Amino acid sequence: RINTLKPIGFNSIFSDMVRPFQQMFKSAEQSLKSSDMLKEARLRIMDNDVVGTKLGEPLQVSTPFSQSSSMSSVNGKKATKVRARFQVGGPYGTGVATMDSVDGEIRSLVVDINGSTVRVGPRQKGGRKKKNVVEAEILDG
Numbered sequence: 001r002i003n004t005l006k007p008i009g010f011n012s013i014f015s016d017m018v019r020p021f022q023q024m025f026k027s028a029e030q031s032l033k034s035s036d037m038l039k040e041a042r043l044r045i046m047d048n049d050v051v052g053t054k055l056g057e058p059l060q061v062s063t064p065f066s067q068s069s070s071m072s073s074v075n076g077k078k079a080t081k082v083r084a085r086f087q088v089g090g091p092y093g094t095g096v097a098t099m100d101s102v103d104g105e106i107r108s109l110v111v112d113i114n115g116s117t118v119r120v121g122p123r124q125k126g127g128r129k130k131k132n133v134v135e136a137e138i139l140d141g
Contacts, residue, residue: 034069034082040123041099041109045088048120054113055090061097062087079103 042061045051052059066085071078082101087094088111095113097120099106109120 034067034084037082037099037101037104037106038064038084038086040106041084041097041120044106044109044120044123045097045111047123048111048118050118051088051095051111051113051120052090054092054116054118055088055095056092057090059088059090062089 045061046059064084064086067083069080069082071080073079080103082099084099086097086099088097089095093114095111095118097109097111100108111118111120
């Protein structure tokens, strides 16, 4: 009897060694995208007039108390979805914000405040304009 061994190529060994690192880097990359989206969501909420009026200012946005992510592949096209929920508060009360994103882009951002839902859109250039601001120059006479 002759035993034959299949040769193991360098590529297959190398591939097996590298795979855990690739997964680790993908996870880190996804975490960075998630962090960037949360920063953008915070800025959008802080710039929203309706949220500012209902909760008062200054607004505080907490870190997420719930966050989930999933990856899917349909017909070879991969998509990464992230959903995060976090608390938003001000002097008049608190609310819960929910952010849904796909592939690093916020698709939906809403804040639930005392039973009403506020949809938060994209930020406006220059941020929110402060209302009722009076500029004055004091002259000593």
